[in-house]
Amino acid sequence: MTTLNFQLTGHGPVTFNIDNLIIAGWTGRDMAMVEHHIAELEAIGVARPKSVPTFYRVSAALLSSDGAIEVPGKDSTGEAEFVLFSTEFGLLVGIGSDHTDRKVESYGVTVSKQMCGKPVSDTLWRYSDVAAHWDQLQMRSWRERDGAPALYQEGPVTRMLAPQELILRYTGQAALPVGSAMFCGTQPIIGEMGHGDAFALELYDPVLQRRLQHRYAVQTLPVEG
Secondary structure, eight states: OEEEEEEEEETTEEEEEEEEEEEEEOBSSSSSHHOOOOHHHTTTTOOOSSSSSEEEOOGGGGEEOOOOOEEEEEOOOOOOOEEEEEEEEEEEEEEEEOOOEEEHHTTOOHHHHHSEEEEOOOOOHHHHGGGGGGGGOEEEEEEETTTTTEEEEEEEGGOOOOOHHHHHHHHSSOOTTTTEEEEEOOOOSSSSOOOOOOEEEEEEEOOOOOOOOEEEEEEEEEEOO
């Protein structure tokens, strides 16, 4: 279990516990786009998934809104994803990064998901506030190298299965159990997949004219063997 503190838009500070963290993979609505992402990872040695979508359980302690994470070496990359939090305040939405060690991923996807912290925005929205226009939301990420940011991912949330569909596929029910958080899939990479000194994430709502944003630095630790 991990205790998290956020700002909930329209409400103020909230604190809640998460004891079940799920990373949903291969969540695309368009199977051609799913195949594109599978091919991206196959190119760096990651085996094809046995089924789609796949739900990986990892430690809830990996969640953090800090401005930096520490990772071993330079084999990891960020992935912008919308994140669902089932809480006593209802179902909430954030933007996060399924930061993953790609070298480890080539021989063990579940292990790779556990290797790195999972950064999330420190501000959340109520899902009920965006549900009616969910398909108009946009996601973006930028990778920074040597102080220069470059667009790394961009696209509509419609590339991924809708939140209620993902919840149904994971639980077989209409609701995600309270105390659960789920990362819900990512956009294709623009250009080369690879290490960044920092990643910036954004979930944009063009209807309510607001953004969830988070930036985190990637601090590399030496690999001694």
